[in-house]
Amino acid sequence: MADYAKTAAGVLKGVGGEENVRSLVHCATRLRFVLKDESKADAAGIKATPGVITTAQAGGQYQVVIGNDVPEVYAEIGKISKFGGSGDSAPAEDGPKGNLFNRFIKMIAAIFTPLLWALAGTGLLKAFLAAAVTFGWIDPTTSTYLVLNALSDAFINFLPLALAITAARYFKASEFTSLAIAGALLYPTVTAATGAPDLTFFGIPFTMVTYVSSVIPVIIIVWLQSHAEKFLYAKLPGAIRRFVTPMIVVLIAVPLVFVVIGPISGILSGWIGSGIGWVFETVPWLGGAIMGGFWQVFVIFGLHWGLVPLFTLEYQTTGQILLVAPIFAAVLAQAAAVAGVWVRTRNKNLKSLAAPATLSGFLAGITEPAIYGINLPLKRPFAFGIVGGVIGGAIIAAGGVFAKAFVVPSTLALPALFGNGNMILLVIGLAAAILIPFLLTVIIGFADPEDEATVAAESNDVAVLSPLDGTVVPLSETPDAAFAEGGLGQGVAIKPRSGAVYAPFDATVVAAFPTGHAVGLRHADGAELLIHIGIDTVKLAGSHFSLKVTAGQQVAAGDLLVEFDIDAIEAAGYDVTTPIVITNSDLYPEVGDAASGPISHGEPLFFARAVEAALAAK
Known part of the structure; x- marks a missing residue:
């Protein structure tokens, strides 16, 4: 765990x-x-x-x-x-802000991140419900459908309420005042007045647009609210400002949205929705290729957050999301590329990383483990994934496929696309997105890193696992000159977090000090290792130590060797920093691939490097 x-x-x-x-x-x-x-x-x-x-x-x-x-x-x-x-959303902080574009991306990320999983989860429910209606599994006229549709559709419909909270946290505005403003935008009689003619506010004519699932109006008005609150709190007497401030803010903000911000944002949303629709109607393959090929690149640089509001704007304007469908190709292509690595690699560590990354990518649409841990470092699999995303995304978009819900693209979310567009091209596009990067990765391959365990076995180097839970520090930081200067051999030190020492490899116990403060082990290949618990702890004469092995005993990696009481040893005035060194430096003069930072027992610590004399002696 x-x-x-x-x-x-x-x-x-x-x-x-x-x-x-x-x-x-x-x-x-x-x-x-x-x-x-x-x-x-x-x-x-x-x-x-x-x-x-x-x-x-x-x-x-x-x-x-x-x-x-x-x-x-x-x-x-x-x-x-x-x-x-x-908490999930941080307020805007003081200090360096970066350029305007970076600030915009950061704002969008902070406001939308807390909502992502709720949007994705309810969107997935809506996708399954839509698929059930398409395949005739449920009758949309029943009360069962009524309940399921409400629970899957409510969050996206009342999205301004959720955005009011996260935007208020980001802009340091009053959350409940923000909710009051957003609530007015979604009030039943206001919603019913959408598109009604001859509307005025104190003689000022305006057009009532829909605020259901809207994004822009609530974010803008909460930003303005934050500035208004700061001004009013500074000017109003303390006795009245706590209730007069929200009264004034709501009285000004809501009409401002209805008369100015809402209509303007409605026009902009319409333009954006129409623009997206135009691209996907005129040259759909190009739009699909861009989204399918470069979505994961956008993710790497955090630029994808700039596109998330477009999904909700498109949904609000058209009731569908064309932009999402090609992203399925982008996500599944990277998952397929890492699956190819899983199949082809001979590196045991890489294979163990590729397996969960493949499942995470395919089932949940979470590709960061695949991209950062495997595909990008290996280069070719990432490029193959882009190729698959471009081709698959172009085919899917050419089929006019769209989603009727906001979902995180993955195999589990595919019902969001069912029945929406050309299903044959959808299947072909998904197949291309998966098969192309998988086959390219398996057939053309990549620079497979050598398996460290194999290298060690072939060279007689000895892999040493961590015998402790703690933090690895350089041996030079050990507060004992004999260890720090390498006089007793090369290795590392660990500042323990728990009081148990475990065997770092299969070995023979060659030294089991009665005081329990140190254990000496010999590997089958001849490497001799000393684990010295603490500095000068021999002076404790065995107090606070419990030795679990005897000299000559055979132990397996992970067997318990010693237990000790960290708090008691430190209370007695001793440092518990534990050097772990190879003592027969004539045969194993150096260590390599040493770990650093936090570590748990059983994780790789370092390799004891053998010299030719050691190999000859075998």
Whole structure:
């Protein structure tokens, strides 16, 4: 089971600690930090943290890619800092803002991220319901359909209410005043007046547009609300400002939306919807190729957030989303490429990463683990995925396929497309998106990294697993000159998090000190390893240590060797930093591929590098 607390601690430390963080939000797969000084972030240390896929810098944010478990890690950060926790949207912070485009992308991400899974989940329900009606599995005139349609359609219909909350958090406005404004936009009699002629407000004529599923009006008015509240709070007497401020804001804001913002946004939304429709009607294959080929590139740079509002605008204007259909090709193409890596690679570690990344991409539409962990580093699979996305997206768009709900593209969400457009071209497009990158990856291949375990086995190098849970530090930081200067051999040190030592490989116990503070092991290939728990802890004469093995005993990797009480040892005035060194340096003079940062027992720690003399001795 993943250790979310360890991941959270490692990430927070890697970004420079809580004091270097301005704000933190998360999206479907990433922690999105705004740092005071990005130069203080330790990218290598963060990437070495268990549970982290990679890091990225885009849109004025320092992004840590976690994958599907990001909400759990975010929650754990909330337990050890003032950031994270149960909140999902961060307010706009002071400090460097970056260029206007980056600020816009960051704003959209902060406002829409908390809503994404609710939109996707209810959208998926709506997709399944639409498929059930298409295939005649449910009668749309029944009360059962009435209930199912309401629970799947309500969130997208009342989207302005949700946006009012997240926008208020971002712009530092009063959430409940924002809800009052959004509620007026969706009030039944207002909705019923949509398109009615001869409407006026104190003699000012206006056109009532629909605010159901709308995006632009509520975001703009909440932004204006935030400035109005600051002004009124500064000017009004303290005795009345708490209730007079929302009264004045609502009295001005709602008519302003009805008379000015709503009609203008309605015109803009119509233009955007018509423009999207024109592209997909005139040259649909081109629109599909762009969305299918470059969606994942947009995701990498965080630019996809600029397109999310277009989905809801298109839905509000036309009742369908043409832009979403080709994205299915983009997502499934990258999932297929990583599936090709899974099939072709001989690297055991890479294969173990590719398996869950394939399932995550196909079933949930979460491709970050595939892209950042595998496809991008290997280059060719990512390129093959783009090729499949271009071709598949062009074919799907050529068939006029569209979605009738906002969904996260994946195989589970395919019912959102059923019955909407040319289903034959949909099947052909999806097949192309999946088969092309999969076959290209399997047949043409990629630069398959050598399996470290295989290399070690062939060269007589010895793979050493971590015997402790803790944090790896360089041996030079050990507060004991004999260890720090390498006098007792090369290796690393671990600052333990828990009081248990486990065998780092199959071995013979060659030294089991009665005091329990140290254990010596010999690998079958001859490497001899010393695990020394703490500094000068021999002086404790066995107190707070419990030795579990004896000299001459055979142990397997993962067997318990020693238990010790960290708190008691530290209370006695001793440092528990634990050096782990190869003592027969004549045969194994150096270590390689040493881990860093947080680590758990059983995870790779380093390789003991054998010399030719060692090989000859065998």
